[in-house]
Amino acid sequence: MSRASSSGNDYTLQRMSSLMEQRGKKARDEGERSLIEAPAAASSSREELERAAREQLQRDVTPAFVYVLALFSALGGFLFGYDTGVVSGAMLLLKRDMHLSALWQEVLVSSTVGAAALSALVGGSLNGLLGRRRCILIASFLFSTGGLVLSVAPSREVLLLGRVVVGLGLGIASMTVPVYIAEASPPHQRGRLVTINTLFITGGQLIASIIDGAFSYLRRDGWRYMLGLSVVPAVLQFVGFLFLPESPRWLIQKGHAQKARRVLSQIRGNQNIDEEYDAIITSIGEEEKDSGGGGPVMWRMLTYPPTRRALLLGCGLQMFQQLSGINTVMYYSATILQMSGVRDDKLAIWLAAVTAFTNFLFTLLGVWLVERVGRRKLTMGSMIGTCLSLAVLATGFLLSAQSSPPVTVHPANPSVSNSSCMRYELCEPCMLDPTCGFCYRENSTAVFASSCIPVNPASTEEAAWGRCSNMTETSDGLYWAYNYCPTSYSWMVLLGLILYLAFFAPGMGPMPWTVNSEIYPLWARSTGNACSAGINWAFNVLVSLTFLHVAQYLTYYGAFFMYSGLALVGFLFIYGCLPETKGRRLEEIELLFEGQLCTCGMSDWDEHRHIEYVRVKGSNYHLSDNDASDVE
Numbered sequence: 233m234s235r236a237s238s239s240g241n242d243y244t245l246q247r248m249s250s251l252m253e254q255r256g257k258k259a260r261d262e263g264e265r266s267l268i269e270a271p272a273a274a275s276s277s278r279e280e281l282e283r284a285a286r287e288q289l290q291r292d293v294t295p296a297f298v299y300v301l302a303l304f305s306a307l308g309g310f311l312f313g314y315d316t317g318v319v320s321g322a323m324l325l326l327k328r329d330m331h332l333s334a335l336w337q338e339v340l341v342s343s344t345v346g347a348a349a350l351s352a353l354v355g356g357s358l359n360g361l362l363g364r365r366r367c368i369l370i371a372s373f374l375f376s377t378g379g380l381v382l383s384v385a386p387s388r389e390v391l392l393l394g395r396v397v398v399g400l401g402l403g404i405a406s407m408t409v410p411v412y413i414a415e416a417s418p419p420h421q422r423g424r425l426v427t428i429n430t431l432f433i434t435g436g437q438l439i440a441s442i443i444d445g446a447f448s449y450l451r452r453d454g455w456r457y458m459l460g461l462s463v464v465p466a467v468l469q470f471v472g473f474l475f476l477p478e479s480p481r482w483l484i485q486k487g488h489a490q491k492a493r494r495v496l497s498q499i500r501g502n503q504n505i506d507e508e509y510d511a512i513i514t515s516i517g518e519e520e521k522d523s524g525g526g527g528p529v530m531w532r533m534l535t536y537p538p539t540r541r542a543l544l545l546g547c548g549l550q551m552f553q554q555l556s557g558i559n560t561v562m563y564y565s566a567t568i569l570q571m572s573g574v575r576d577d578k579l580a581i582w583l584a585a586v587t588a589f590t591n592f593l594f595t596l597l598g599v600w601l602v603e604r605v606g607r608r609k610l611t612m613g614s615m616i617g618t619c620l621s622l623a624v625l626a627t628g629f630l631l632s633a634q635s636s637p638p639v640t641v642h643p644a645n646p647s648v649s650n651s652s653c654m655r656y657e658l659c660e661p662c663m664l665d666p667t668c669g670f671c672y673r674e675n676s677t678a679v680f681a682s683s684c685i686p687v688n689p690a691s692t693e694e695a696a697w698g699r700c701s702n703m704t705e706t707s708d709g710l711y712w713a714y715n716y717c718p719t720s721y722s723w724m725v726l727l728g729l730i731l732y733l734a735f736f737a738p739g740m741g742p743m744p745w746t747v748n749s750e751i752y753p754l755w756a757r758s759t760g761n762a763c764s765a766g767i768n769w770a771f772n773v774l775v776s777l778t779f780l781h782v783a784q785y786l787t788y789y790g791a792f793f794m795y796s797g798l799a800l801v802g803f804l805f806i807y808g809c810l811p812e813t814k815g816r817r818l819e820e821i822e823l824l825f826e827g828q829l830c831t832c833g834m835s836d837w838d839e840h841r842h843i844e845y846v847r848v849k850g851s852n853y854h855l856s857d858n859d860a861s862d863v864e
């Protein structure tokens with residue numbers, strides 16, 4: 233059989249024979265000759281051996297060093313989550329301490345994400361030029377400096393500078409870390425280790441919400457601690473990376489063969505690295521031939537069909553991740569939970585932590601599932617579940633809107649006669665107008681004596697005037713609802729939220745990052761990841777900046793039905809374009825994108841045959857049914 237045989241299956245078979253040898257030796261040593269000579273080697277059934285080989289692989293193919301390397305890298309993911317998550321809580325205090333206008337608040341939030349989109353794109357060339365390790369060092373340096381600037385910022389302009397610096401770090405880290413982990417991991421653990429990076433993103437978001445909660449009690453300068461604390465993991469990562477090695481694949485690409493061998497033996501522990509090393513060298517040679525020589529990498533990627541397909545898949549996955557509304561749902565979750573009956577405003581900040589925790593918990597499920605069910609099934613299942621739960625969420629909003637309580641009292645304030653709030657007859661349009669809130673009394677069975685009143689511009693937690701201004705806890709049956717309406721369908725909205733996180737977090741959350749780290753050949757990997765990460769950040773800004781306007785035009789249920797429709801399109805896209813990459817060497821995966829045939833939707837067996845076919849097509853060899861048994 234050709235070089236083709238160096239697949240995951242073959243690897244397991246090799247392990248099986250070495251395991252048999254080891255067992256035989258052990259048996260001899262212990263004088264248990266009978267065990268080896270026994271007919272059909274009783275305990276040596278194929279299945280049992282395969283299982284033993286797999287267990288052995290788990291034990292000795294992944295030395296602890298790879299975990300250390302993955303954990304230090306994933307601190308980049310943690311900072312991604314922390315820096316994007318912490319800002320909402322910090323903003324509540326900042327706008328008070330620094331007297332920030334709505335525009336400044338928006339600029340401070342989106343500047344980081346915008347800078348991340350740009351630096352992710354630039355990060356592609358940096359990665360190719362300087363290597364993964366140096367890029368991660370640059371990112372952690374930017375995180376540390378940005379965090380320091382934020383914690384001492386005397387003015388909003390300096391704050392803006394700090395947020396942009398942090399964003400630049402975010403962009404580079406978000407595209408480099410998954411690639412670095414993927415290139416260092418053994419094939420059977422790669423999905424899990426790269427997915428840990430997304431687990432750290434959601435972990436960062438969780439810690440950020442807890443820190444937001446804790447420091448919100450400080451009277452002054454709480455935001456300095458919130459924003460500044462990111463320096464701790466950033467410095468830790470910087471120091472760690474002074475000692476961690478460069479990616480062996482990048483080293484080989486740049487011609488540092490000896491160094492690459494050293495790193496490979498360091499990260500593979502007691503494994504024989506020759507086969508892997510040769511596979512990388514051969515694939516680099518083939519890639520140079522295939523990708524047709526000169527021109528900028530982006531041009532070569534677009535004109536070479538396999539990389540063009542991979543790029544389309546990678547960017548599409550990242551786009552649909554954001555279009556299915558994760559950041560809107562996360563951001564809006566506190567209100568959703570308030571709708572469901574948690575009325576204490578002081579709790580709102582902690583409610584965000586509950587959502588972040590759920591997101592984290594279900595991402596953990598993804599880490600567990602990715603090497604069991606594979607990327608394709610996990611992503612498809614996640615996307616269809618996301619689509620359905622968005623529909624549940626939207627239906628909850630629709631039913632709430634249809635049973636929207638009426639405005640029964642129209643109190644007048646002589647000094648504010650032309651407020652739009654006075655015109656609304658129902659809670660629904662009042663709630664959709666960001667300048668108004670719904671003030672109502674409630675007894676155990678119904679809403680009564682309700683009015684639509686302008687919100688206090690300094691705090692959305694109370695009305696500008698009237699009985700819902702100066703809200704205290706003893707306001708006895710009187711409630712101020714900003715951004716939501718009292719409804720008896722809140723259970724459905726809550727159910728939609730929980731289902732959404734349960735389906736999104738294990739698959740659509742991490743898989744776009746994981747799949748992107750593995751689908752491009754080495755020469756196109758940095759550029760491919762730069763583009764797809766740039767798309768992720770760009771759609772992140774787009775969706776969050778447009779949500780309130782979309783909700784105003786389409787109402788909340790319209791907005792969530794729209795996200796659900798987009799998720800359905802995303803599902804069809806994944807169904808048609810995402811092949812299974814589980815267990816394959818990085819050098820093999822590009823073959824899945826070769827030929828006119830897309831392997832998506834093929835069974836594992838057909839896919840395996842397809843890879844074999846593509847591999848050997850150059851040597852006039854065609855895989856027949858008889859040959860197939862040879863492959864297996």
Ligand SMILES: O[C@H]1[C@H](O)[C@@H](O)[C@H](O)[C@@H](O)[C@H]1O
Binds near residue numbers: 742772
């Ligand atoms: O994969 C991550 C994760 O799902 C986060 O929760 C989300 O905030 C990010 O935008 C996304 O890229």
